[in-house]
């Protein structure tokens with residue numbers, strides 16, 4: 001059962017428990033009972049049930065906060081249409097948290113710089129790199145990677161409606177206001193040198209003019225065309241994702257997972273980044289032994 005339904009079921013069960021307590025409580029405590037105390041008991045009940053069914057700790061917080069949010073919404077007489085609007089917005093942004101257990105959180109700039117470093121270090125300088133971000137959020141990585149001259153194609157797939165729409169709007173803005181997206185050569189070679197001119201020309205020949213964000217489910221999207229696939233998902237999909245990766249990605253290509261290693265598979269390299277959240281990137285180069 002998806003965790004969200006279990007969480008809601010426990011909220012309902014706690015309400016039933018609360019009703020039972022209110023029925024027997026007059027034997028010891030004189031009614032009426034204030035809303036504050038009722039919500040407090042409801043939170044305690046739901047927290048106990050959440051712990052008993054062994055939901056992850058972050059659910060504990062959600063479960064305790066939910067009755068208080070209902071309480072404050074009633075106290076402050078929040079228009080139900082506003083609550084419904086906020087709920088719909090949350091669903092449209094975090095759609096995949098409910099279906100795939102992958103919420104939306106974004107890679108930071110330090111991580112993107114590490115992806116750039118990977119292109120420079122792990123791929124032949126003369127070979128164009130095709131990059132894919134599976135579950136691309138607001139498209140930040142896709143647009144960033146597209147700026148690297150060596151990256152000939154930079155794509156993302158995203159199914160949550162609002163992140164997808166935001167990426168498409170960003171894509172439109174970038175195209176309209178900067179013309180062709182910036183060619184910010186990562187000057188490995190001296191600018192203007194004959195070697196760099198050759199290289200720039202080679203990159204230009206292979207280059208596809210714009211980054212692409214596709215409204216496609218990552219599970220149905222083929223990975224065979226990509227040299228570099230990046231994922232920042234959650235622990236949940238990693239075993240199944242690895243099966244897809246080794247089945248579809250060519251030998252020699254790279255799969256990188258931000259924060260979530262593939263269980264039971266030794267990464268080719270582990271990069272510890274020096275950002276505030278101490279991001280770890282797990283790098284896997286697809287080898288015949290993986291097949």
Ligand SMILES: C[S@@+](CC[C@H](N)C(=O)[O-])C[C@H]1O[C@@H](n2cnc3c(N)ncnc32)[C@H](O)[C@@H]1O
Pocket residue numbers: 094095096097100102103104105106107108133134135136137138140141157158159160163216217218219231232233
């Ligand atoms: C943690 S975010 C990472 C966003 C972006 N890759 C980044 O690093 O900034 C994961 C994204 O994957 C998307 N996602 C989850 N399951 C997906 C699926 N089956 N198909 C496409 N996108 C998915 C979510 O909607 C979310 O935007």
